[in-house]
Amino acid sequence: MASVTVEFTGALLDRSVQGDTSAFAGIVRANQSMVYSVAWSFLRDGGLAEELTQDVFLELYKNLRHIESGAHLISWLRRVTVNRCIDRVRKRKREALTALDDAPELQSPASHEDPMASEHLRKLIASLPEKQRAIVILRYQEDMDPTEIASVLEMPVNTVKSKLHRALALLRGKMERREEMES
């Protein structure tokens, strides 16, 4: 699935560089769910996530000439999306306008198993420190391994592994406590 997207995106890249907007639209369609989902999981606000996704693609359009391949394009999108999400969260923290738990919920949860548990898990992920949150999202949403995550976040692989380990322990502990309280 991922390699198909990489090949498809790579095929559209040359035409987009030549100014073919329909090819660029193809790139947007092929990658919009990835960018939007990362932004949504990070910000937990559909409107903000969509605005950020739009900005990321417009930024991509400006930088198309510097993109070398489909794989490079996808890696570029992930890196820029995560960095913009981190910036947005830090800005929001500074402004202290919106508490994460009060952030509006614009879309219904994707889970069909236990919507409440999944929703709680998403809230817990959103409460993680920015870098840990980025690592968990890239690991379990984008299915990236620690080496790939390290390259996107520009940090050592061991740091990624330790932060992931700490984040998982924290999430697991909080989920277990919640389930114990419920039972």
Added chain:
Amino acid sequence: MNDFEDRLREALKRREPSAGFAERVIALVPQRRATVWTMHWRSIAAIAAVLVLAFSAGLFEWHRQVERAERAEAANRQLMYALRLMAAKIERVQNRLEKSSTVVKVDREDIKGAL
């Protein structure tokens, strides 16, 4: 892979932006491109204005330098002319003085001889 990781994957399933998202992005692309071009033209106009100003200032300064040099050269020429005139006058006066002292000397000798 364990159960908790599966639950994380489930909770973090991908989702789609609202319908027509790609079209909205594409609709903004030409605007963005026009904005970029407008910015380019503005930058070019600003650079051109700065260059014209710098060139004009340079040309003005060059003219001033040339005029100053010409004035200095004219003053130099006048000074040299005045010095030459003065030297000629001094020479003439000196000649006259020499002539008049010779006449006096001859006259005295004549007087001695006569005595």
